[in-house]
Amino acid sequence: MSATPSVGSVIVVGVGIMGLSLAWALSRRGVKVTLFDQGPIPNPMSSSLDEHRINRHAYGKLNGYARMMPQAFRAWDALWADLGRSHYEETGGIYVLRHEDAWYDNTVAQLAEMGISCKDLGAAEVVRRLPVLNEQGISRAVEVGGSGLLFPRRIMTDLIVHLNLLGVEFQAHTPVTDVDPDRATVTTSRGVFGADRVIVAAGPWIGRLVPGLDGVAVPSRQAVLYLAPPPEHLRVWMSAPVVVVRDVEAGLYCLPPRRGTRLKIGDHRFSLTGDPDEDRIATADDIAPIWAGMKKAYRDVESYSIIEPRACFYTVTDDETFRVVQPGANGFAVSACSGHGFKLAPLVASGIAAAALGEQPVERIAPWAAGKAEPSLPLF
Ligand SMILES: Cc1cc2nc3c(=O)[nH]c(=O)nc-3n(C[C@H](O)[C@H](O)[C@H](O)COP(=O)(O)OP(=O)(O)OC[C@H]3O[C@@H](n4cnc5c(N)ncnc54)[C@H](O)[C@@H]3O)c2cc1C
Structure with missing residues (x-):
């Protein structure tokens, strides 16, 4: 796959599983990615860094997400193929x-x-x-x-090494204090950085950078x-x-x-x-x-x-769904929500990457990521 000509570079703010999955989805399409985190990479303060997370098809009342799970499992399989090993164990x-x-x-x-x-x-x-x-x-x-364990520490460290090999740039210990979603720039303690697009995946801090998600996520x-x-x-x-x-x-x-x-x-x-x-x-x-x-x-x-x-x-969020928003012409933000943000990250990130590259309209990706649209997009 090759990038849309007008999008050669993307800044991603936040290096939890969503930021890493975005970098994976974008760099495998040939886009130059720079990742910023306020702390070390990976960051023990993030929601993502832990010993294990559950992956499962069983979803209770959130029927839309249940229907997305077969494709979410395929997204993980694509990641394991790129990493050269699986960090999932089926336990039932x-x-x-x-x-x-x-x-x-x-x-x-x-x-x-x-x-x-x-x-x-x-x-x-x-x-x-x-x-x-x-x-x-x-x-x-x-x-x-259809249930088992994902191992975040191994997944994240393997992804970091894999992305490093692909030429992704890491800016650790670099808090982003402001995001301009029209210009696709971020302001940090070390200056202003720009790219063709910026995507904010700042986990529980997201409301501080994306006013539209303050009080929502x-x-x-x-x-x-x-x-x-x-x-x-x-x-x-x-x-x-x-x-x-x-x-x-x-x-x-x-x-x-x-x-x-x-x-x-x-x-x-x-x-x-x-x-x-x-x-x-x-x-x-x-x-x-x-x-x-x-x-x-x-x-x-x-x-x-x-x-x-x-x-x-x-x-x-009030209904436990992901929020994907586009606060400016060249800026996107995603909140991977509640207790199910890890298992869906590679799949949802691939949809957001498609929106950032102009391959899919954000109006289609946002309801899909919220589990409120057709369960399967042409991604995996
Ligand atoms: C106890 C627990 C159990 C869970 N269990 C499951 C489970 O079984 N299955 C499942 O699928 N999900 C589970 N989840 C949910 C899942 O872990 C999260 O939804 C997911 O990890 C969120 O990832 P993220 O990348 O969006 O956020 P995070 O991992 O929090 O990453 C955000 C990153 O952004 C950085 N950042 C924030 N602000 C700035 C800034 N201004 N400048 C630079 N960097 C910044 C942070 O330092 C952080 O590293 C669980 C979560 C918890 C806490």
Whole structure:
């Protein structure tokens, strides 16, 4: 593929998974890319840099995103081909319901539509398979395919090396203080830089650079706990799938240890508070709701050690969808939202790259990235 003649260079602000995926999508089309980050690259303060992230077809009420997932998986496959190795491990998933809601029925219908396996398990059967679970209070359990773990630290460092080879330029420790989306320039502490296009992918900080997203893409402080369980539980966890437990007070997701990662648990409910400049250490108040949810959902929780209580940031929109905007003739911005921005990044970035290069109108890309249009574009 070759670039549209008028777009030879693009500046991307923010080097999380979205910024890196944009650089990948653009540089494989022959465009010269310069990446700016306010911190090191990759940045431990970013939403993206962590040990693992879930990739899955199951999507609850967000039907539009469920329909995008087959192409999102193909986008990852294209990335693995370019990197020369895969950083995805299929584990399957188990969803445990401890209260009645429509999430399961929606998900079951979506998976059937996509031809992904999905099987109801009784409470006794799910606990037989996963003896770390507490059987009391389980009303339904579903085992699904098409799910597994992405390994962000490996993905991001491999992408950085790959992009470096392709000639992408990195400007680390260079906060961007202003973006001109008409001129495609950015102002930094080291001067003003320009290109043919500028794309802002600044994660939870995005509202500071793109006024139209201020108050729309809201930073949300979320806690995760890295855990050391007792050895008999650890043996179960080491071959466990991704486990999601939904209760009235909590939406706990548990990621098992794989490929050098630790056991991690988090709560998907949004805090909708916090400043992304804060440190990343979870407080007792951050931890309490997760611990309370764990005690209901899992056995022997008091014998698990919390080895790292960590705070991180989601960027949340009111309907949990991505926002793609064009604030000026030559400038774009994307907010990869809520708890699902990692899995969709290579796909959505490819759509935004197509818009920035004039191959697709932004009016088509924005609703598509929001999961509100045709699920599949001619990208992968
Ligand atoms: C605890 C947790 C669990 C999650 N689980 C999942 C999951 O299982 N599956 C999934 O798909 N998604 C998940 N997500 C969501 C996903 O990780 C995010 O949506 C995604 O990583 C966002 O990427 P991003 O590149 O948009 O933002 P970020 O990764 O935050 O990157 C933005 C970058 O912009 C830089 N920046 C900001 N302002 C400036 C500036 N002025 N100048 C220069 N640089 C700047 C920042 O330093 C940062 O490096 C989870 C998120 C969290 C926090």
